[in-house]
Amino acid sequence: MLRYGENPDDHNVVATNFWYNTPWSNPDIQVQEYNPELARQILEEAGWIDEDGDGIREKDGVRLTLTWATNQRRLRTLVQAVGQQQLAEIGIEVQLVNLPSDIFFGSYGDGNPVALGEYDFWEFSTTPGSFPDPNHVYWTCAEIPSDDNPSGANDMALCDEELDALFQLQRTLADPDERREIFFQIQQIMHDNVYWLPMWHDPDLYALSARFENARIAPITQFWNSANWDVSS
Structure with a gap:
């Protein structure tokens, strides 16, 4: 339903990793398990208990409330609503935030609240890139936006030294197979730590x-060769 009746065999696919459907994708990584009972157990063991019986967990007087931000694209807001409901079922309150795209996709220098770290998690989609270099700017320490680096792309502010070292190592390798193995390791680390949760492709x-001739659709934009477009009579 969320995918507007598109063929589910072709399009309703949950990505398994950030570089899914590219030559860099690790085939051994599977979709994260949906296991509410295990989630409840982990929360209980971590000390998050529903002490007042209102359905939301607390710890040391702090209510377990998270903020989930995205833009106003309808599909993303529908996913938000489903996620909010599922998290409520395990005792996590989620406040939904829907920002205009020019704000949501803005930069640190523009005062984008996502880049400023004002939300607990946020939902977006991107093109991971393929050959010769897969996109990894979202994951390196150097790309964390700051006053000194307002254009940084790592809005998650994730800094994992092991990942950084592997990203640096793959840049020194010329053999595609060797680089691919490094990216397989990177994806395993990201999966094990749940740095990024794929929800759909x-x-x-x-x-x-x-009659429309010479159109060549590319992952980033459909307009890249528009100078060559033509319409036959």
């Missing part, structure tokens, strides 16, 4: 007239 679908 977000396709861009285009319908082109048979």
Whole structure:
């Protein structure tokens, strides 16, 4: 339903890793298990208990409330609503935030609240890139936005020295197979630590007239070769 009736075999796919559906994707990584009972157990063991019986857990007087931000794209807001409901079932309160795209995708220098770290987690989609270099700017310590680096892309502010070392190592390798093995290690670390939770594979679908010539759709933009477009008579 959330995918507007598209063929589920083609499009309703949950990505397994950040570089899913590229040559860099680790085939051994599976979708994170949906296990509410295990989640409840982990929360209990960590001391998060629903002490007042209102359905939301507390610890040391702090209510377990998280903020989930995204833009106003309808599909993303629907996913937010489902996630809010599922997290409430295990005792986590989620406050939903929907920002205009120019703010949500803005930079640290623009005062973007996502880049400033004002939300606990946020939902977006991106193109991970392929050959020759997969996109990894979201994951390096040097890309954390700050006053000294307002254009940094790592809005998660994640700094994992092991990941940084592996990203640096793969840049020194010329053999694609060796680089791929390094990216397999990177993805395993990201999966084990749940640094990023894939929720779906977000396709861009285009319908082109048979008269529309020379269009070559690319992952980033459909307009990259628009100078070559033509319409036959």
